Amino acid sequence: MSVLTMFIPLFKRRLGALSLTLLLSVVTLASGIALLGTSGWFITATALTTLGLGFNLFVPSAMVRAFSFVRILARYGERFVGHNATLKLLSDLRGWLFGALFPRLPLADRSIRHGDIVSRLTADIDALDVAFLVAVGPMLGALLIGTVMTVVLALLLPGAAIIYGACIGLAAIAVPVILVLVARKAGRDTVLAAADARIAVYDAINGHADLTILGVLGSAHARFNDIAERLRDRRLLLAALTSGAAVLVQFLAALALVGTLWQGLAAQEAGTLDPAVLVGLVLAVLGSFEATGVIVRSVGKSLAAFAAAERLNALTQVPPAIVEPAHPKPFPTDHSVTLSDVHFSYDAGAPVLKGVTLTMAQGERIAIAGPSGGGKSTLLHLLLRLAEPHCGTIRIGTTRLSDIKSSEVHAHIALLSQDSPVFIDTIRNNLRVARAAADDEALWQALAVARLDTFVASLPQGLDTVVGESGRTLSAGQMRRLCLARTLLSQASIILLDEPTDALDRANEIAFFETLRAATVGKTVIMVTHADVPPGTVDRVVEMRNGTIRD
Amino acid sequence: MTKQAKSAGKTLSRLQRRAGASLWWAIALPLVSGGLLVWQAATLAHVVGQAVESRVELTALLPSLALILALMGARALFSGIGDWLGTRGAEAIKQALRQDLLAGLLARSPRRQDQPHSGAAVTAIIDQVEALDGYFARYIPAAAQAALLPLVFGAIILPLDWVAGTLFLVSAPLIPLFMALVGWGAQAATDRQAQALSRLSGRFADRLRGLLTLKLFGREAAETDGIMLASENLRRRTLRVLGIAFLSSAVLEFFAALGVAGVALYLGLTFIDFLHLRSSPLTLELALFLLLMAPEVYNPLRLLAAHYHDRAAAKAAVAEIEAQLGFLTDGVPTLSDAAPCLGRALAVTLSGVTLRTPDHQRVLVENIELDIAPGQHIALLGPSGQGKSTLLDAIAGLRTHEGDILLDGKPLGDWPEHHLRARTFLLTQRPRLLHASLADNIALARPGASRRDIETAAERASVMPFAAALPYGLDTIIGEDGLGLSGGQAQRVALARLFLRDAGLILLDEPTAHLDPALEAEIMSALLAYARGRTLIVATHSHAAAAQLDKTWRIAGQSLVPVAISAKRKGVA
Incomplete structure (x- = not known):
């Protein structure tokens, strides 16, 4: 993961836009949770009220409408700002790559020659640009949302705060971290298998005439098939790990919901919690797991981004081919x-x-x-x-x-x-x-x-x-x-x-x-x-x- | 929809059949999970309703709590397994497609003019095929959910509360319509944008390829600025388009929020007797159920919107693959190796043979006649560009020709391909080496050759002297295009393959071109020893090499002329 530090200066230049994206995504999530929570509280309160038409409708209905519109606007803003930042990052990355490559030319050299360098570089750059939006953003967003929800629960329903906090902590931190640790090898193997498949196609097409003449097209094709099957199996393993982690996160969501419900019902029975607040909290907890839902998939994608970062990083490790003179002399007029x-x-x-x-x-x-x-x-x-x-x-x-x-x-x-x-x-x-x-x-x-x-x-x-x-x-x-x-x-x-x-x-x-x-x-x-x-x-x-x- | 997009859609649905049962399960499991969701929401509403409205004790509700946990757990499992099966289906399709694409390319003649270059083939077979992933793994299951679940949910809700049910049933199908309306204007712009984007990545790749040239012309700063400027321009234009495109997802969000807020308000107003649209009184349990289902009605549509671009990406990829490779079919030949078959030396007869350049613009040789007895050794002289290589290619059955080429009296066209390959050997002027060890590169000539055989072959082709200087000897990995070896060394590795074959006809194109006289003599003697009892045709510049063969012909003025060479005269033609 340390290779990502390579790109920190690039990310830093877009820190403002990236933070704004994060903020807007948190606002989107929070207003979604608040919308559900307020709605739950509202219908329960109206169901139980004895005031009839005297019930103060104005505040809750205004809140419901406000949260709806905030959510729509925040989502729109998040996507717009986020894409703008990503595209800017992509420009920066392209410029950075050119700047890093020029002094190291010619690259005709040993360490970097997996398949077609050019398509590899373009693919790697494209894989990297989503690193922020797909991995870091959702994780931070889920952590923020989870913390706020835990604090709210601690104030209103302390018994549930522990269960909820533990569940969302596990879902937003432990599961992704374990996934990265477990799937890292699978991720790297996948990238390697893809590189091998690239080379196999490259070899088969370049050597087409020789393979035909030797009558070994069958072997060449079989060799590629073996690699393609290995690529498929590696990706399936990676997918199994990612899906497993997603199942785990959903289990945790279920535990948090049922735990909150259980604690809430108990508190309600004891008379320490208003039923309307109970329903509001349960619905809010349900809504808050929207934030963790995307994390696992993002982590899966970021594994590819790490591999891409590693390979781009390798480029900048190649020492420049020559040392420029400390006291350069002008090009002579005698051109012998x-x-x-x-x-x-x-x-x-x-x-x-x-x-x-x-x-x-x-x-x-x-x-x-x-x-x-x-x-x-x-x-x-x-x-x-x-x-x-x-x-x-x-x-x-x-x-x-x-x-x-x-x-x-x-x-x-x-x-x-x-x-x-x-x-x-x-x-x-x-x-x-x-x-x-x-x-x-x-x-x-x-x-x-x-x-x-x-x-x-x-x-x-x-x-x-x-x-x-x-x-x-x-x-x-x-x-x-x-x-x-x-x-x-x-x-x-x-x-x-x-x-x-x-x-x-x-x-x-x-x-x-x-x-x-x-x-x-x-x-x-x-x-x-x-x-x-x-x-x-x-x-x-x-x-x-x-x-x-x-x- | 354009014609191209339509045909791409057809191709995609044809490919979909190759995924087998996985994809069906990937579609079915989320639907089952959707059914369980209704049960889960009903149970949750029931628990809260019972506890709050009917004051039922917590202990009596514990089984229901357990049921909620179980239902959520089951749904988690189903969606996890469904996801994985979707990936499995997509991987199966991609893998089969990759095999077929490469088989299709390899089955064509290597001398075809429209054969894509290796870079384009790699991009198509690896990258473009990868772009199909999202379509099969995510878009198709999402599309099934979006088509069915909102309607099913609406149908379940309608008898319980006709207002909410009608709201869902009417608004859910309206969403795609509104999205389409908003998206319409953006579509053309999006297409143009996608083109601009692919032009930019094309330009990026193009400049990367020519980076050394740019460096030598002192263009470092200018090109870096140029790429960033182009990139920035594209960003500005992309954002303008995205601004519209995001509107369509905002419409979706609007409806989803409106659904939740509207249902909440309607229920609240009904509770306080402001609205009297229901015939029966509303319970908290039912109200909660409706509120819980409200966001779920719109969720499948949001999922579909999130994966909508996967479809466009897949269609673009299919079009690109077809443009690059020129086909994308099911009927793919199976490739197999030519089994070795023993036999005697072959007689070669050319009668009235005319050969042209691949573009058919120029005649290389016209109406030539040649008879080579079995076991005879022939040299072909002549300056480069006169058709020596093309003639060897033609005899090996790699080029179209006019007139008759007969091997052992049988026209080339009547030779089964495998038999022809087993009985002939051609060393081209620029043999390609694979990214593999030297030993593996040699063993290509006979899959499964023993180590001893490989070493003997390497010895005969004088590979051993330079291999010994490499870090791992014959096991040293060499790069694409033989990177790390000199031209002469690469030629010798390719020549070593000959000694693993049992060919009745050996065709060699400039086998000693890159060698100094001493090495040339060494290799010629190994060659001649091996070629005893086999027919041999060597195209060469070298009179020294030609002088060791039985007969010499020269290509001059589009015809074959016999040449008399005395063994004493040595030099370069």
Whole structure:
């Protein structure tokens, strides 16, 4: 539960609205109880009165009407304020997550890779936002209501106060706490089983071709079924525990009611309690268990919120990949690149780079060829300061790369990777990711260099055409060109390309390389590729094998 | 109601049948519990009425007190069990649906163009199916209660007091009507809002996916602000819609409160002889019973209102699943593994075969002829993008083709799928590894393979040298897409699968692409030793590899040309 403390600052910012929600929910519950209690008292009093038409009708009927309207208004207010606070919290959470993620990129790393990270993050955020409204709110509300009712009983019917107080205390505190303790493992198992099911689908779809070829679709499907059945069983266990707790709470409500009735009848018989007050109290007790009814279900839901909090929390525990220099130096004007004897490995794994030495003059264009997985992409990441070499140095001009702030590095070195995304947004906004202030002229120029201008001009909405995701508007080749245009727009003087033509067929690949040659005149270009590069595209091809470069 | 929503509703009721008896019990138990509630209220009213009006001693009432306790206990049990059974029904439906969806996806050709990407499939099979939970577990039982209980309660009350009975019977069915009236205007806005919401979470997911790109362009602050701004805008608009939507629940609350307050006032006024609507005198017992039942008449409706959004969520999920996966049917194929079957090497005959790119835009090879004798070893050369991989895919029966492809003289289409899989092996250019141990990834080729067999296979594919350097050797878990392994290492793990098979035809696509010459030679010799007596087709860039095979063909200008390669010439094509 301690992971929830993580999010306390976020909740604190919305403390006012959340408290108001709580207050309104308590008012709603209290007026409901008062409505029932007053009604019970009222009809009993009228039934027993000998005054006939002389009975003071005005006060009780006014109270009944007042409680009704207070209840309606309070409920409306509670829902409105509560949803507003929740939605604000959700905005905060999204912002917080982005803020926490950026310095920790790239997340390509080991600890966090369960199924599709993205859908997991969105699901976790959504699970967390209800944490207050579904768990904390009702529990506090029930406690407040229970305390007030116990005090009222203590004043009017002391014998019942003990029974009632014990029952509502057990229902509002003990049962939820026991449920959390008992169901925590079941809750975590459920989350784990769901994560496993995610991975199983992911594996089955990604490996579909291989599974088909090997003729083992049956096993793959059976494996998923086992996990899906485990998920089902875990959830059923969790549901059984939650339902059991709900039954317990209702038993306690029954005990409180019958106990109050018993004590009340005894007091009435003894003449120490007015019959009308007795009926009013019994009905009020009955009404007060509306408050505990939702607790158990909320606790069940909050178990998922805890798991989500734990996983989001894990993200913020990942240490940032690099340390920014204490006394940063400016990005040099000499854009030559020198790598001397660079070594690197991920975590404690096998070395990926084993002594890379490479010198590039300013404005030179080279291609790094060689088997994929040989460390080429890692090399580009080091050049972008997304990770630090274990030993050896990288210099731009004569300045060590590690002496330059990473934001400076990114302003001067741009990457076009094989999975550079086209965002779900207009073409204009997709381009402006690279340079927010770029005017249309600059955008068209970049599109022209990437040879996409004619196509974009032919679209009815031109630069305002929404693209991305399904990629219906753009072909794979056009998407690459859009990403190239974006990269060029950034005005970086060193351009890194990581398998830029991986998703293209050969005809598109050749066309892309031709565009590239024209588009990068005067820039330093490092391109990692295993494609056949047409002559003239680059000045030099070096080969990288087993983590070393042979010039 | 739109057409789509209607068809989603039909799909949901079809799915409901798969829950079995659980769901029926989940519907029935709360109804029984509702019946017991009437008994409980009557007993409670009786006890109080007897004690207050008739001055009956407490000891005489103790059995009735015990009965109240028992009734409340029984109702608690019934509702707990009902809840659980509802969950069980929903879980059964979700689990069956997940199995079917995955089976349906896997049964299609892996080379289908409209096959959803893994992210979309995960979202549909895991998240969207989960969204059906509330509908089956809670909405359906709540709907049954809302439809029956208020009327039953009203019918019981009517003969006891026609005023209260009429009030309940008239107001209860009116509530949904008023809610609908208020909700009407909000509905369109709510739909638009739901769309805006899914657009925002879409945008959120989209940006998360491209986070590294955004970071590299220095967009940290701008994007964080952008997401928060979009989120805030949505909040403001959502609230405007919710403001109306909450009105409909306020209407419900209004009626519920009015019911209680109205009944209380009516009873009070009758007691003090202000109202004379009853033919018989009113007793406290009856008055209490009516007052106790008043909120209960409206409770089922409030329950339904609380779960109403579950229905909309489920319909949206069904529509989304159908949009993503393109189907949601009952007729799902059962998947089973291909049983291994022994046999000789296969002869391969291509006659007049034409292959196109998946979008049918471009012809890769046209009208090619090829005869490969059983046990012959063939190399296919040619630059990438010329159709080598597509040709191997086609021979393995994964792609549509024009012309005839015959294995052992029998057209591909006449081969039972299982038989074809058992007799052929294809190593693709980008084999996928599962999130499992290296050993499990290799054993995929033969479920139930012994440890010794797996190790031998790993040895032959030169997996052992790098596996030994990993923390748990062959038992090291590797990630999705072979994360943690280099391309060449992943390729070798996939190749090791070959040695667990007994294929008469082996098709290898660039098996040595990522390897240095020494390793290439080592693996080629292991391959050739294993391929003795089997037909082998290797697509490769490497002349060195090609030189070790019986014959070499090259794809050039959409046709197959025989090439003569001397073993001495080595290099890269």
